[in-house]
Amino acid sequence: MLDIRCFEEKIYELLSKNLIRGASHLYAGQEAVAVGAISALRNDDLITSTHRGHGHCYARGAALARAEADRQDHLNQMLAELCGRATGYSRGRGGSMHIADVQRGNLGATGIVGGNLPVATGAGLSIKLRGKDSVVLCFFGEGAVNNGVFHESLNLASIWKLPVIYILENNLYAMSVPVTASTSVADLSSRAAAYNMPGVSVDGQDVLAVRSATAEAATRARLGEGPTLIECRTYRWYGHSRSDARAYRTREEEAEWRNRDPLLVLRHRMAEAGLLSDAEFDQIEAAAKTAIERATEFALGSPEPPASELYDGLYAPPRTTPADVAREAELRGRLRAATGGVRQIAYSQAIAEALREEMKRDPNVFIMG
Known part of the structure; x- marks a missing residue:
């Protein structure tokens, strides 16, 4: 979680210096959702992500890192991708909103709201047809729940009992539209009832609560009992994007949520249990910042992809022999x-x-x- 927070703070800095081109949607404040959900997965599980997906991508790669060098390499490739460099995961073509790491089970992010819902559902169908017991974790925001594709995906997943866990990150605002203005439903997880699947709402600032709910859903899915909808109530610290001045939110509301920073929630819980001292926390934070600085140096020192490779990788290689x-x-x-x-x-x-x-x-x- 500290790694994601430090990563996002660095992205904010690079954006302000125009060292990252295009839009970038920061995940700071929502780290407990990505870490809690992904920590409940197995190595052979899959995820799909959103336009606000840096935390998802990092958490998945970090969970599979076997050594510190693997984690650093993961950071390097992520930051290089956001900077549009040839050493990035998608050779600089995906950027912030379309980053993917298929080798680690990250099927990719999408800039289309709700666009990854049918992708995750299709991946779940593929798993079932192949007789595997893997699961798919599908992240999306509350802005997607009023799209037709949300209902279509959950309906098919329920009918066919697909192994998909739908993680609804409810950060209260779809760009500037408050969730109370877009739906009359108090608990968005209650929409699961329409498709005869379990629906649960959890504190998205509590990494352990998210992990517990995801682990339970994964067990159901692996037993062939079908999908689950998990609503994680959380809050993004920054605006929707760099140009968003957050005029639709009060500073009092922001301060209230900052007091429930997921990092502080976990830090206090671990301190009370005698598992983490202030000095140890500071060491972890310092190590995270050092790793981010190394990744920044790697990314900014990497070449941009040559124009001659512009069309490479657009089409799948022919399978006809x-x-x-x-x-x-x-x-x-x-x-x-x-x-x-x-x-x-x-x-x-x-x-x-x-x-x-x-x-x-x-x-x-x-x-x-």
């Missing part, structure tokens, strides 16, 4: 010989035959509808 081409040519020849070169069929039959051939060729292909 020379053997596939040869077999298709053979089948076409046999068909011509058997039919005199011409066979008239209806479009519907041609489509059905093409689908059948493709499903024979690739076991991952299936039909919906």
